[in-house]
Amino acid sequence: MAITLQVNQKSHSVDVPPDTPLLWVVRETLGLTGTKFGCGMAQCGACTVHLDGEAVRSCVTPVSRAVGKQVVTIEGLGEELAGPLQGAWIAEDVPQCGYCQSGQIMAAAVLLREKQNPTDQDIDDCMTGNICRCGTYQRIRKAIHRAAEERAKGAAR
């Protein structure tokens, strides 16, 4: 039975069982492989996407839950957040292997949207669900602060 999904502001009709995790629909059916499989049980955050603006673990989100909602993946993150975040990630040379970074950026995007000037405690609270085995946490923290500053500057202009 076909399911209609809104992903990155495009409408898609997909024919998958409704219990299929959103992760696999995004990756395999739609070919958007920026969203990663890490654990399959909401432990690592590599699969983080936005569902109506909230960060969710797509590996445990049945596709049926996304019906009628806006799904945003790393490929479709709006420039207002993607610009400062990706710029800060580059400036701080954050990624090593890079596998977790889509999920890190998607989690950080929600934080930045909610808090103009996040504290270290805010970063801990928001980002602790995202594992980086390469250990880039310190740079992620710096990059989030940097992105927040860039956004503030942008707003001031």
Add this chain to the structure above:
Amino acid sequence: MNEILNLSRRRFLKNSALAGGGLILGLRIGKPLEGADAAAKVFAPNAFVRIGLDDILTVVVNHTEMGQGPFTSAPMVVAEELDADWSKVRYEPAPVAPEYNHSVYGMQMTGGSTSTWTEWERLRKAGAAARAMLVDAAAAAWKVERKTIEVENSVVLHKASARALRFGELVEAASKLTPPRDVQPKDPKTFKIVGKATKRLDTPAKTNGLAVFGIDVQLPGLLTAVIARPPVFGGKVKSFNADKAKAIPGVKHVVQIDRGVAVVADGYWPAKKGRQALEIVWDEGPLAALDSGTQRQEYAALAAKPGIVATKQGDAEGTIGKSQVVLEAVYDLPYLAHAPMEPQNCVADVKPDSCTVWTGTQFQTVDHAAAAATAGVKPDQTKVHTTLAGGGFGRRAVPDAHMVVEAVQVSKAVKAPVKVIWSREDDTQGGYYRPRAYHVVKASLGAGGNPQAWHQRIVCQSFIIGTALEKAVVKNGVDDTAVEGAHDLPYDVDNLQVEWHQAPDGVPCLWLRSVGHTHTAFVVETFIDELAERAAKDPVEYRRALLSKQPRLLRLLNTLADKSDWKKPLPEGQARGIAVHESFGSFVGHVVEASIDRHRGIVVHRVVGAIDCGPIVNPDTIKAQIEGGTVFGLTAALYGEITFKNGRVEQSNFHNYPMLRMNEMPVVEAHIVEGTDKMGGVGEPGVPTVAPALANALFKLTGKRIRSLPIRKEDLRMA
């Protein structure tokens, strides 16, 4: 030099076309470069350098990018020698070909923290040779002497006559020249790129979702497989019933392969559901009763007997026997899983006359041979495409190539391209662990408190003996990866003996980031701290006095003590611990500042790391590896443990095989001690000294020595 010249341009272009210009082009477009036409459009003087009409310098990188930075450091070296404009430099993963074999190990591979130092001379010559040809082409065009020509930012200049040609404008003329037989690389004093902090070239693709890892490979008609593997290592399929699995919508095939039963479907989810529905009767094999507690007793029994001698100088046993002050300690360090964020996976497409594999491998040559043999096609009908690896840490350098063999067997059986995906549970429970290591160490102290004798006996499995690597790695019956970091004790001790027992095979083991040093450095650096304490000496002073014959380690120790404010008091309830160690040709140390919180347990506040890896290419990558190594080491110290009960691995996913997370992340400072000595490695040496430095700090808080990892709650109570 021979390596870079042996590859004719035609051969290079052929390889390049076979590789489809690397994964990213190959999958989507796959347009090969063609013969003579291509020759005029690309200047490809050797296997590593390619310059296009658009001035773009593409450096072909033969080491796998798994986070440690070769996609940036290798281009930096080539661009330096070419005097290229860094904004016009790109990277491309090398195809599998003998030209890209590791310059020391003789096969194409990434490991041992060697990607920079083993390519240093070859890449410099590759770049310098290309530069010389561009200069010669310009000299001929301008009819001037080559020594009057300069190169700056990808432009060849004759300043006296105010003439200039871009690299791209010289492609055709330079392509007609014969590469020079030998070239003189630059004087390091003139370096403009090498040695400067340089942003990684692969970051943009790793922040916008476009980076392609092995698990991201897509092909027309690609099926996904998950494999039911035995619940106990060494087990086998006795029988299975696939009826219920085949009833799951989307499941296409269920096939038995050597390592288990594969469920092949049109996606991961149906494949996984199909596997859950499979009914398999296993022959669990000889390890069905494997138990970590019992295993400890077996290791202890082995350690009670003399082992194979790895090092003997003086008379350690005799000296200890006669001594008044003897310290003895028993250490037990567990199996560890690599747990890269990208679970294991491999794509294979087997056809009657070809086999193509995509995987983020660290072992191209081994995987290529295994793919060809398993598919039953010739080596020249077999291609292995190296993708980005979402973490490797040694797990993707596998002598038995089992990830590739599985995928090839499944693809061959179902006659379609197949991606085998390991679930996180498959990955955690799939073996190839850092071996469990049991150490018994004794030392005697002389009058001034310095050690007179050191005797260490190590029990652990060998993942080298019985493989093709045995000849190179096993010396006098001792697997070097089991004793490295112990048999070469850096401290000045007259009587030294280190022995090794090979523990029984069974649990598949493998190198894990810094290999034997992961356990030997823990034992050596906590035990030397214990000796210092017994001698009533400061841990830094004590080490310093014993390192007079180790100038680089001594300098590192002194730098670390300085940068960490070793003598400055810490707030009440906090303590510092130190550890230093040589591995992979580099010298690294850590100072850890920690406290114990009643609710949170261990809190690590600040970690100061220092490294002397000799001449440096990209200092920012070196710092990143020290930062990352610190996290890797802390994770092992606080959480890392694979245990067995009834033959089964007890851990399965990140909830019970945890990783350090953002809220536990200390401030990490990384300092580089720059030197002109031999260049060493960077990817692994940042790991070994973290856990002992933490344990030494905790001792100051609790008065208790930590003898096993991970650190447990009972270790934190006051003695």
